[in-house]
Amino acid sequence: MIKFLKQLSVESVVDVIGVVALPKDPLIGTTQQVEIQVRKVFCVNRVKLPKLPLNVEDASRSKADIQAGKPGAYQDTRLKYRVIDLRTQPNQAIFRIQGQVQIGFVEIHTPKLIAGSSEGGSAVFKLNYKGKDACLAQSPQLHKQMAICGDFRRIFEIGPVFRAEEIDNWLSLMYDPLYCNSFDVFIRGEEIISGAQRIHDPELLEKRAKEHEINVNTLSTYIDLFRYGASPHGRFGAGLERVVMLFCALDNIRKPSLFPRDPQRLAP
Structure with a gap:
């Protein structure tokens, strides 16, 4: 069995059959303090490459470890082979933390095709939808407000949005154009939230x-909803990754983006 295991490439998927037991000595580098006294091993899917382009152990190392002389992996390499990079314990922890941040909120899914621009600016992706003019939603802003007016509170949405310069539909303080009921929230000196009371x-x-x-x-459908009775309300946008x-x-x-996009990256 040992000879069989040695010829398997790293990251091959295996089924292990054995007896679960408590270790005699504390285990290091494991998520569970148990050991398996192996009786049988079956290879489910063998890695076909003689050497992986990214070593999980190297990708797991911190900057401090790399500066201390231990082998690491460049950011571009990690993002290029993101599926392997996501197997590291630090990345697994990041996205579990991200999941906890959302607890206490109701997740909604808003339309990505709408009849007109949801925000100001010229960065609008227009298209023909069954003979009608349509565009990709720049923001879920309008439909979030509709949900709030439908008595939903503490809502959030995760998904692709196409941002442009936001229209100023903040409520001016006493209708004075020089002031508005808006706010910002910071963590470690960086802005994470910008919000305001809405009209x-x-x-x-x-x-x-x-x-x-x-x-x-x-x-019209968005503006008309306020004719049906709508309480004063506000909203804020918080970048979950930020x-x-x-x-x-x-x-x-x-790092906290599952498959990030930037001006040079369109895959994976």
Whole structure:
């Protein structure tokens, strides 16, 4: 059996059959303090490469370990072979922490195709949808407000959004254009949240949309909801990856992003 195991490439998937027992001495580098007295091993899926492009052990090492002379892995290499990189214990911990951050909120899924621009600016991806003009949602902002007006509270959504410069639909303090009911939240000196009280008066909302040269007709279903009765409310956008990055004192926003995208990276 030992001879069989030695010829298996690292990261091959195996089924192990044996007896679970408590170790005589504390185990190091394991998630569970148990050992398996192996009786049989079956190879489920063998790694076909003689050598992996990224070693999980190397990818697991911290900057301090690398500076101390231990072998490590470059960030670009780790992102290129992200599936292997995600097998490391630090990455597994990062995304478990990210899952805990969301506890206490209701996850919603908003439409990604809408009739008109949800925010100002020119960065709108337009398309033809069954003969009608449509565009990709720049933000879930409008439908989040609809959900809030439907008596949902503490909601969040994770997914691709296409951001552009935000329209100013913040509620001006006493309708003074010089002030608004807005706020920012910081962790470790970095901004993680920007929020404000939103306009719940349909006439004022129409006025602000026209001032930003937004076609009010494309927002009619959104504006009309405030005619059905809507309490004053606010919203904020918190970048989940940014929150986890700063909470864990990580040095790069790509680390808490499962498969990050940047100007040079479109895969994997």
